[in-house]
Amino acid sequence: MARSSIVVLTGTGICPDGGIMAAHDGDSLWERQLLEEVTVPMAYRQDPLRVQGFYNARRRRLADLEPTAAHLALVRLEAAWPGDFLLVTANVDDLHERAGSRAPIHLFGELLKARCTECHHVHPWAEDLDFSSCCPSCATLGQLRPHLVWYGEPPLEMERIHAALAQCSCFLALGTPGHLHPAAGFLEDVPPLARTLVVSTGPGEEASGFQEHRAGPADSEVADLVAELLAAHGS
Numbered sequence: 001m002a003r004s005s006i007v008v009l010t011g012t013g014i015c016p017d018g019g020i021m022a023a024h025d026g027d028s029l030w031e032r033q034l035l036e037e038v039t040v041p042m043a044y045r046q047d048p049l050r051v052q053g054f055y056n057a058r059r060r061r062l063a064d065l066e067p068t069a070a071h072l073a074l075v076r077l078e079a080a081w082p083g084d085f086l087l088v089t090a091n092v093d094d095l096h097e098r099a100g101s102r103a104p105i106h107l108f109g110e111l112l113k114a115r116c117t118e119c120h121h122v123h124p125w126a127e128d129l130d131f132s133s134c135c136p137s138c139a140t141l142g143q144l145r146p147h148l149v150w151y152g153e154p155p156l157e158m159e160r161i162h163a164a165l166a167q168c169s170c171f172l173a174l175g176t177p178g179h180l181h182p183a184a185g186f187l188e189d190v191p192p193l194a195r196t197l198v199v200s201t202g203p204g205e206e207a208s209g210f211q212e213h214r215a216g217p218a219d220s221e222v223a224d225l226v227a228e229l230l231a232a233h234g235s
């Protein structure tokens with residue numbers, strides 16, 4: 001821990017309208033069941049086109065969302081932080097990228113990527129997916145699925161995340177409950193002397209293992225926190 005290394009985990013609490021995968025008024029009962037995630041793998045096996053349609057609609061809606069003040073504050077932190085910086089997000093949108101974050105890890109995948117179930121290549125994908133979608137790598141039709149982690153599938157890049165957590169001096173969980181996974185699991189890897197802080201408005205944070213808990217609007221809480229961190233490090 002000679003250098004100040006920081007790991008930041010973000011969740012839907014920093015997103016507008018609760019995030020792109022939040023339920024909204026137009027969702028049918030079937031779509032609401034899909035949002036529970038447990039049902040996704042079976043629904044995809046039974047009716048892949050219908051499941052693709054569900055994600056196509058959300059992918060299209062991404063363009064309506066804008067990065068928040070919290071996203072922008074994290075760009076300032078990354079740019080000015082004097083040590084190692086790793087941003088991990090549980091969100092599947094591209095708001096960190098659009099704000100200007102360099103290379104966030106998407107723990108649960110990305111709506112704007114498609115994975116071929118035939119050759120396993122992952123491709124940037126902004127269009128709808130259906131049976132006519134062709135894999136740019138192997139040219140197979142209809143075998144592209146959203147590059148998302150569905151129920152029962154392992155989160156992405158966990159080795160790299162574990163390694164960063166194990167040598168960090170500060171772990172921040174922002175807009176995600178500290179007492180639940182993934183934040184609670186990440187906390188187990190953090191060295192005992194590292195600073196740990198959670199920004200979350202949900203109940204149950206008192207019982208989480210984080211040293212500090214801040215509740216309030218994510219935009220102002222994250223902006224204030226970033227200003228404090230940079231002032232403390234003379235940046």
Ligand SMILES: [Zn+2]
Pocket residue numbers: 116117118119120121135136137138139140
């Ligand atoms: Zn392929």
